[in-house]
Amino acid sequence: MQQQLESELIEGCKQKQHKAFKMLYKQYGPTLLAICYRYCKSRSEAEDVLQEGFIKIFKKIDSYKGKGSFEGWIKRIIVNTAINHFRSNLKHYYLYDLDDDKIFIDEADDIFEFKIEIDKGFLIKCIQELPQGYKLVFNMYAIDGLAHSEIAKLLGISINTSKSQLFKARRQLKGKIQAHLDLNK
Amino acid sequence: MKKYKNIDELFKEELNDYSLEPSKDRWKKIESNLFNRFTKGWWIALIILLLVSIPIIFHTYYGNNIKATSNFNPVDSVITMVDSIKYDSNYIIAHQETVKLISSEPKSNNKGNEVIISENIRKNEAEIDLTFGMNIYNDNISNEYKYNNQSIEEIEYRSLYSLNNNNSNLLYEEYPNSIVNNINNKKNKLRIYTSFSGYVGVLYYQDSPDLLTWSSDFGIGYMTNKFYFETGLGYQKAKQNGELRFEYETSDSVGYYNEVISFQINPNNNNEVSYNTKIKNVYDSVIHYSLDNPIYTYDYINIPIIIGYTITRTEKVNLSIQGGLIFSFLTKTYIPVINFDVSDATLLKVTNNTYARANNYTSIHLAIRSSYKLYGSVSLLLQPEFSKSISSISKANGVRRLPYSFGVRGGILFNF
Numbered sequence: 001m002q003q004q005l006e007s008e009l010i011e012g013c014k015q016k017q018h019k020a021f022k023m024l025y026k027q028y029g030p031t032l033l034a035i036c037y038r039y040c041k042s043r044s045e046a047e048d049v050l051q052e053g054f055i056k057i058f059k060k061i062d063s064y065k066g067k068g069s070f071e072g073w074i075k076r077i078i079v080n081t082a083i084n085h086f087r088s089n090l091k092h093y094y095l096y097d098l099d100d101d102k103i104f105i106d107e108a109d110d111i112f113e114f115k116i117e118i119d120k121g122f123l124i125k126c127i128q129e130l131p132q133g134y135k136l137v138f139n140m141y142a143i144d145g146l147a148h149s150e151i152a153k154l155l156g157i158s159i160n161t162s163k164s165q166l167f168k169a170r171r172q173l174k175g176k177i178q179a180h181l182d183l184n185k
Numbered sequence: 186m187k188k189y190k191n192i193d194e195l196f197k198e199e200l201n202d203y204s205l206e207p208s209k210d211r212w213k214k215i216e217s218n219l220f221n222r223f224t225k226g227w228w229i230a231l232i233i234l235l236l237v238s239i240p241i242i243f244h245t246y247y248g249n250n251i252k253a254t255s256n257f258n259p260v261d262s263v264i265t266m267v268d269s270i271k272y273d274s275n276y277i278i279a280h281q282e283t284v285k286l287i288s289s290e291p292k293s294n295n296k297g298n299e300v301i302i303s304e305n306i307r308k309n310e311a312e313i314d315l316t317f318g319m320n321i322y323n324d325n326i327s328n329e330y331k332y333n334n335q336s337i338e339e340i341e342y343r344s345l346y347s348l349n350n351n352n353s354n355l356l357y358e359e360y361p362n363s364i365v366n367n368i369n370n371k372k373n374k375l376r377i378y379t380s381f382s383g384y385v386g387v388l389y390y391q392d393s394p395d396l397l398t399w400s401s402d403f404g405i406g407y408m409t410n411k412f413y414f415e416t417g418l419g420y421q422k423a424k425q426n427g428e429l430r431f432e433y434e435t436s437d438s439v440g441y442y443n444e445v446i447s448f449q450i451n452p453n454n455n456n457e458v459s460y461n462t463k464i465k466n467v468y469d470s471v472i473h474y475s476l477d478n479p480i481y482t483y484d485y486i487n488i489p490i491i492i493g494y495t496i497t498r499t500e501k502v503n504l505s506i507q508g509g510l511i512f513s514f515l516t517k518t519y520i521p522v523i524n525f526d527v528s529d530a531t532l533l534k535v536t537n538n539t540y541a542r543a544n545n546y547t548s549i550h551l552a553i554r555s556s557y558k559l560y561g562s563v564s565l566l567l568q569p570e571f572s573k574s575i576s577s578i579s580k581a582n583g584v585r586r587l588p589y590s591f592g593v594r595g596g597i598l599f600n601f
Contacts, residue, residue: 018216021216021219022212022216025212025215029206029207029211029212030204030205030206030207031203031204033204033205033206033207034200034203034204034205037205038200043205044391044392045392046205047207047208047211048392048584050207050211051211051214051215051218051584051585052584054215055215055218055219058219118195118199120199120200120203123195123196123199123200124200124203127196131474138196141193142192142193142196142197143193143196143197143200170192170193173192173196174192177192177195
């Protein structure tokens with residue numbers, strides 16, 4: 001039933017129906033804004049990216065052929081829009097990364113146990129406060145599920161740089177979360 | 186207790202269903218971007234249509250009147266004759282007057298004679314309480330006069346009567362200047378005027394602090410009794426905060442170690458050694474980022490297309506509302522001097538995130554125009570204004586930047 005509704009919605013959008021676009025926005029807008037917010041510094045910047053992304057979705061809706069999940073498809077467009085939004089500023093974030101040659105130990109294997117509920121807003125804030133390069137790579141790899149090779153290609157950096165940015169991002173995030181937990185003990 | 190395999194999983198799990206409600210006006214912005222059928226071509230067509238049609242409409246409606254009133258004579262006197270007055274025991278219920286407008290400046294075909302240029306019978310209905318004995322009848326009456334098959338606008342009329350049995354005596358009557366003005370104004374139904382004015386206002390941006398804007402404008406317009414149509418040329422300065430990002434390197438303390446200065450062996454126990462140490466700081470180059478928001482200034486040439494409607498007009502004061510479009514064309518951008526003053530730092534890179542301005546944009550304009558007649562054809566102008574851009578001021582695709590401004594215009598109007 002849900003799938004049928006979704007396919008009707010997509011069909012309506014393909015026919016450029018105003019009402020269908022509005023429903024699509026109402027249904028997916030909040031989730032997609034949360035994605036944009038992770039990549040941006042502020043709410044208004046995130047809404048600008050959302051707006052840009054939605055316009056792309058509406059213009060490219062004909063190219064969605066029903067292969068794979070629709071939600072995945074629109075999320076990918078939003079992520080790409082967010083990356084493009086920062087692309088012009090990206091290059092210099094990596095110029096001074098001297099650790100390119102090093103191999104990074106994957107620190108992602110620590111077990112995390114929390115006795116308290118961590119506020120989601122706090123987690124978003126932790127990501128937002130990361131330096132731009134770390135933030136992009138962490139969002140893309142850890143949350144949006146892109147591989148290092150894809151990230152490297154999208155950002156125009158080496159795979160090792162992507163790994164080193166991720167390594168540093170994780171280290172900073174752990175520090176922030178640990179400090180937060182210590183404070184709330 | 187929540188358990189996560191690693192930090193990636195923590196963020197992925199927790200933020201997977203995270204959602205934020207977009208602000209209410211965001212959909213409207215997207216909607217206007219997607220469904221705005223007024224493309225550039227349509228706007229140009231609309232402007233051309235307005236420019237061509239408005240003078241034609243004005244000419245069609247008022248052109249004949251100008252011809253008809255070209256030999257209209259000024260009104261010198263007004264004669265009113267009271268024909269009858271009727272009343273019951275308590276109230277006057279009606280009276281009838283004949284009003285003649287007299288000109289002493291004769292038409293060419295009636296040289297030397299006084300002529301009646303208008304004659305009209307007025308039937309005034311009013312109720313006056315007679316219980317005060319000696320009564321004064323004082324009313325305000327609107328009426329319509331006909332002259333050469335054209336109607337002259339409503340005229341305010343006042344008259345005073347003393348009432349005595351079945352007769353009434355006209356004590357005083359007054360035709361305000363408007364009666365003469367209204368008639369004479371027919372000569373100048375379609376007038377041309379020019380204006381020189383200055384505007385000071387505040388530009389409200391959605392994504393950067395609000396800043397001052399000002400302009401100096403020249404306008405030319407056509408004016409009828411109620412409507413005016415105006416265009417012109419203006420020079421505007423607009424300011425906005427830019428965004429520069431500095432990346433710089435400083436030599437910072439990143440840690441310390443204890444350096445052994447000397448050591449001593451305990452003479453009583455050879456296995457015991459005591460060290461004298463000193464804390465040594467370790468310095469390394471550290472990259473920092475900082476932001477600066479210098480003020481950019483932009484010069485625009487503005488072309489307004491405005492239509493106004495006169496709400497009220499007295500001999501001295503004129504009050505109107507007006508609306509229209511302003512077409513702005515970017516002529517110059519002033520880039521501020523970059524000011525980086527962190528001591529002992531090496532500047533590595535400056536990234537300019539200030540968005541580029543579009544070469545032109547359109548705004549809607551709304552204003553209340555008040556003018557005060559100084560002398561002759563010169564009036565002072567005072568005009569609170571609002572304008573909002575309806576096409577983006579930035580070049581970037583997707584995000585539409587639509588600032589608005591509030592301000593006041595002051596200037597001088599010259600009527601021809």
